[in-house]
Amino acid sequence: MKPFKQNDSPTLGVEEEFHLIDPQTADLIPAVNEVMAHLDAEMQQRVCYELLQCVLENRTGVYLTVDDLIKNISRGRTLLAECCNGLGVNLVASGSHPFGDWRKQPFVDNEHYRWVRDNHRYIANRMLAFGLHIHVGVKNEEIAIYVMNEMMRWTYPLLALAANSPYYEGMETGLASIRTHLFHSMPRTKFAPPFKSFSELVAYYEKLLATGDITRPGDLWWIIRPQPPFGTVEFRIFDLPTSVRRIGALAAILQAAVATYQDYFFAGKPASFFHSGYLEQNGWAAMKNGLNANIIEPETGEVITTRRQLERLLEFVSPKGKELRTEEHLNFAKTMIEQGNEAEQQRKLYKQFDGDLRALERELARKTVN
Secondary structure (H helix, E strand, C coil): CCCCCCCCCCCEEEEEEEEEECCCCCCECCCHHHHHHHCCHHHHCCEEECCECCEEEEECCCECCHHHHHHHHHHHHHHHHHHHHHCCCEEECCCECCCCCHHHCCECCCHHHHHHHHHHHHHHHCCCECEEEEEEECCCHHHHHHHHHHCHHHHHHHHHHHCCECEECCEECCCCEHHHHHHHCCCCCCCCCCCCCHHHHHHHHHHHHHHCCCCCHHHCCCCEEEECCCCEEEEEEEECCCCHHHHHHHHHHHHHHHHHHHHHHHCCCCCCCCCHHHHHHHHHHHHHHHHHCEEECCCCCCEEEHHHHHHHHHHHHHHHHHHHCCHHHHHHHHHHHHHCCHHHHHHHHHHHCCCCHHHHHHHHHHHHCC
16 A cells, blocks of 8 residues: 555545436436547546446545535536537436446446456446545544544434435335445445554455455445545545535535544544444445434434434534534535435426436436536
8 A cells, every 4th residue: 555645634525426328318328438538638637437438537636625625526517517518418416327227338448447347247237326435634544544433423324414316227216325235235335344553454455455356455445445645534425416515515524523533533532432233224224214214323322313413413523614614514514404315306306207217317417517
């Protein structure tokens, strides 16, 4: 592994996985090569491949504030959409495509994605699942391990807040986040083992390399993981929101939470212990019922609503949010809790469109850049 870069501030960066559709039929289009070829020099530095040719990933720069981050996200979506539209393609932000046939989607033809395809076959082929990754900077690798542990308390409630993929293969799945089910079918996609130090993580990584089951650090696909080259903790739990404003709220929560736990680390506060069975149950509840789930507080065993746990999270991060001047974004997170997640919004639109998933997908394309 590369050395861990030090970040003196809780910096922010985001990766968005978009899918590409036909503007008329809303079918998936394997057009990523054409889009990449038509990007200007600036966007070529930001956009990269992601497993399938109907998907592209847009990466922001590194920012100190949520305000600057979301300005960059909005601008990136606009520029990408303009490029796509010029090629007869629409850009869509959500956690899944509601009716796409994964059997017809070609993989990106490079060495790494050929390895993913050949080693995971059916599981990788079904991966019409599109996420949001948020990076928060920390000062060293031991803080990253501490944050990974402490954030397990909040991760699945945050999944429930961001759920945005109720439809797949033409079906109402009964899940708020089918993306999570698809992602978790791959190996090493839940929480990392309970490492006590970064050196333990490195030793574990080297054992997996020796088995031949991974080829590089990026194959540790955990939902929270350290990223040594960037000096960040990366959160990979989220469905891609259609709304940029929702990304801002999620980023504000994570930035304040990570910065708070970093303070705890320097204050010598012992790591918390969470019941693994409760965490597992909470993951299922969030994936299935979203914000309407009852969960088990993983440290105390208290049965609590997901909404109440998120309210506690916002209370916890509020002091740091004031310090970081993100109160507006944290206040919008409260509105998100009240209004419901985007999976619920998709279901309402589905009813408005009389069960027409193509109309739903076209509306999500419109909302992606509005």
